Amino acid sequence: MFQPIYRLFIELTNGKWTSEFLRKFARSPRSRKVVSRFAKAYKLNTEEMEKPLAEFPTLHDLFIRKLKPGSRPVDQGEFSVVSPVDAVIEDIGTIKPNSEMEVKGKIYSVADMLGDMATAEKYMDGIYMIFYLSPSHYHRIHSPVDGQVKRQWALGAKSYPVNKWGLKYGVDTLSKNYRMISEIETASGMVAVVKVGAMFVNSIETTHSGTELKKGGEMAYFSFGSTIVLLFEKGCFTPDQSLVPPFDIRMGEKVGSLRTGS
16 A cells, blocks of 8 residues: 555656756755754764865755765775765675566666666676665765776666665666666676666766776765665675675775686
8 A cells, every 4th residue: 555655655746846946956055054954964974074064055065075085994905896885785686697686675677777688688697786875975976996987878867766665665766767877897897886866856977087997986976865786797796794784884895805816
């Protein structure tokens, strides 16, 4: 009973005009009045922010805040893979040969997520990881590996919630929401970083230039809470066994290791 009611509510509130209103408000000087209340409500750590709370001119600027240097140490292990974001790891699993992955009891198609089966095939039998960012999290996205961006593209239009309710009751949120995908070639294999837009605010802004990425280097930012899906080619990656979802993680912390080839 809850599922159809939930979906109807989302359809009624996730329209073009609602999204545009919230987007404009968050970027307008008027939103400055709620910056301190937002920080208090979500218990943001103001001590690690690059600048004082009073210097954020809009709510959007607070969402995309930078942190003081050294706030997020990046694991320097030669083959380590690090979390690209501050988040909750909601799920880790193996992608099935038919391109399916199961998240919160729902089946998602990796082919739908990436746009075509030809792209998805390289990730069959590989590993996926789901990272959920709430509005309270640091919203900048960093590279989980050293490598070269081979392709980057965007898919989808509307976005639905990507929190635990959205993953459980939504309609293919991870594979249908607006999303921006970066495929990175590493010495061990391919890694796809799927940046999934959240309800109301779809903005995903790329901040890096060129094709070379360094582990921990900034790639992009979300304008609101959202989700990152990491996809690893078969045999490319081994997740740390200590990561039992749901698991709180910070950007730069180790989530596993790449295959060494030895």
